[in-house]
Amino acid sequence: MRLFSNLSDANYNEIFYKEPQVFSKHSRKDILSYALGATLYMPATRPNIHQDLLSKKHSGLTSMVICLEDAIGDDEVDKAESMLVQELSNLIEDMDKGLLVEDDLPLMFIRIRDYDQLLRLTEQIGIELNLLTGIVIPKFSPKKGKPILEKIKELNDQGYRLFALPILETKKVIEKETRIDELIAIKNLVDQYEEMILNIRIGATDFCGLYGIRRNSDTTVYDIAVIRDCISDIINIFLRSDHPYVISGPVWEYFSSKERMLKPQLRQTPFRERFGQDGIHFRSELIDKQMDGLIREILMDITNGLTGKTIIHPTHIMPVQALNTITYEEYLDARSIIDKADGKIGVMKSKFSNKMNEIKPHYYWAQKILLKSEVYGVLNEEFTYIDLLTNEVYASNPQPVKR
Numbered sequence: 364m365r366l367f368s369n370l371s372d373a374n375y376n377e378i379f380y381k382e383p384q385v386f387s388k389h390s391r392k393d394i395l396s397y398a399l400g401a402t403l404y405m406p407a408t409r410p411n412i413h414q415d416l417l418s419k420k421h422s423g424l425t426s427m428v429i430c431l432e433d434a435i436g437d438d439e440v441d442k443a444e445s446m447l448v449q450e451l452s453n454l455i456e457d458m459d460k461g462l463l464v465e466d467d468l469p470l471m472f473i474r475i476r477d478y479d480q481l482l483r484l485t486e487q488i489g490i491e492l493n494l495l496t497g498i499v500i501p502k503f504s505p506k507k508g509k510p511i512l513e514k515i516k517e518l519n520d521q522g523y524r525l526f527a528l529p530i531l532e533t534k535k536v537i538e539k540e541t542r543i544d545e546l547i548a549i550k551n552l553v554d555q556y557e558e559m560i561l562n563i564r565i566g567a568t569d570f571c572g573l574y575g576i577r578r579n580s581d582t583t584v585y586d587i588a589v590i591r592d593c594i595s596d597i598i599n600i601f602l603r604s605d606h607p608y609v610i611s612g613p614v615w616e617y618f619s620s621k622e623r624m625l626k627p628q629l630r631q632t633p634f635r636e637r638f639g640q641d642g643i644h645f646r647s648e649l650i651d652k653q654m655d656g657l658i659r660e661i662l663m664d665i666t667n668g669l670t671g672k673t674i675i676h677p678t679h680i681m682p683v684q685a686l687n688t689i690t691y692e693e694y695l696d697a698r699s700i701i702d703k704a705d706g707k708i709g710v711m712k713s714k715f716s717n718k719m720n721e722i723k724p725h726y727y728w729a730q731k732i733l734l735k736s737e738v739y740g741v742l743n744e745e746f747t748y749i750d751l752l753t754n755e756v757y758a759s760n761p762q763p764v765k766r
Contacts, residue, residue: 364466366400366684366739367751369422374754380691381741387466388496388524395496395526396562396609397738399426399470399671401683404614406434407443407473413453417463421677423684426470428673431480432501433569440476444484447473451491465494472528474499478510485518492518497526497561502533502569505548512556519559526559532566537573537593546600553608560608563601564673565594567613580617583660585667594667602668604727611671612664612683615657618676654682661686670735685751689736691744697732700725 366383367375375382386398403421405412407429415421429450435443457463471494475481481498500511508529515525535545553560567584571577574589584590594613601608661683664672672683689697695714700722703711710721742750 364398364425364469366398366425367423370751370754378742378746378750378754379740380743381689381694381736383740384737386738388470392526392558392561393734394737395470397670397735399562399611400687400738401672401674401680402426402428402472402611403674403677403680404428404430404434404474407431407447407450408435408439410446412450413457416454416468417457419467421680423680424469424677425684426472426496428472428474428499430474430499432474432476434474440480444480444487447484448487448491451488451494454494455491468494470496472497472499474501475511476501477507478514481511481514485514492523492525495525497528497559499528499530499564501530501566503529503531503549504533504535504545505552508549508552512552512559515559516556526561527553527556528561528564529553530564530566531597532569534573536597537570537589539592542593542596543600546596550600554606562609562611562671563597564611565597565613567594568616578616580656583656583663584613585660585663598668607727609671610669611673612661612669614673614675615660615679616675617656618678654678658682658686681752684739685748687735688739688748688751689732689741690747691742693732694736694741696720696725697729697736700729701733 364387365385370378384394386394388395390398401424403424403426405427412429429447431440431443431447454463454468458465473484473495475484475498485492498511498515500508512527515527518525529549531546531549533545535541536549553563567590570590570593571587576587576589578584578587584594598610601610657679661672664670665686670687672679674680674683692713692715696718699711699714700720704722704726708722710719712718713720742748
């Protein structure tokens with residue numbers, strides 16, 4: 364797999380200065396941590412998951428989670444487990460028939476309810492476990508998480524390669540009087556299993572639910588004070604340069620809306636400057652799809668050091684991945700900082716002559732940019748994420764984009 368593989372070869376070569384690299388579930392952990400990109404959640408009760416994967420129904424999909432927790436009813440657990448086992452078996456049969464190969468599959472995860480369910484599933488699933496990249500652990504806590512992490516480690520000792528993705532979404536994490544102690548306890552625990560912690564995820568929907576809050580399509584999680592405050596502390600604990608984890612952006616809940624309460628948040632200027640009147644048309648396409656709030660939240664995720672995002676609709680795949688690409692200017696800044704980190708100088712003017720690059724303060728940032736560029740690629744100087752989005756929209760729209 365590689366990101367943006369749905370683009371034509373001509374567009375790929377034109378847009379990227381440095382192309383995203385190919386990866387698979389066997390790639391290095393640091394690559395996989397970034398490669399999750401837009402992670403699509405779907406309930407385990409969804410029929411014909413294997414057929415959707417076989418037909419590549421969701422363009423650009425590189426990671427997915429089959430959910431056995433909140434996405435299904437409490438009365439559906441047995442049915443969901445049975446359907447999951449069957450779908451994995453169907454995928455193995457498809458591979459045996461030569462209908463697909465492992466590299467055709469996105470990175471696949473199972474979101475379990477608890478330790479007991481993990482035990483039941485591992486008893487029912489055999490060789491199919493090799494299809495999975497890992498286990499998503501909801502409502503993660505030191506008490507609940509440790510036995511699950513131990514079980515995953517045991518499976519890895521048996522020859523599997525499974526990662527863990529803890530989701531922070533409990534009362535002890537969101538409530539101020541217990542938050543820091545809980546986050547430190549969680550950090551201490553995951554540090555013991557660091558080699559199999561792929562990233563840290565944030566359950567903003569569960570956090571909001573504890574306060575009876577639900578944001579609308581014009582509001583990002585960063586506009587909700589209590590959630591912003593909690594995300595800030597999660598970043599503080601888990602993104603420190605001395606022992607960092609990749610943190611994923613929380614889910615965006617909306618994929619359509621019939622009316623708007625606030626004016627569109629996407630500014631016209633970058634679209635007009637890039638594509639003239641066609642850019643304004645494209646901006647309208649995004650607004651019609653209620654994508655402007657999502658784009659604003661993704662930009663806030665990136666500004667705060669988060670990478671990738673949980674999604675619940677395939678139309679979110681391209682915006683998440685497009686906005687996470689590395690610009691030509693970012694790449695040159697990062698490259699020069701790393702190349703000059705030999706102690707001979709401390710600061711230098713950027714190649715674009717618009718900022719100062721300080722070696723020591725910006726070194727960790729530069730490392731992240733270069734690693735992220737391996738997965739998301741580097742855009743050519745004259746291109747932006749808008750070019751990736753327009754290539755997706757206009758693939759099904761006969762109206763050409765004028766350059």
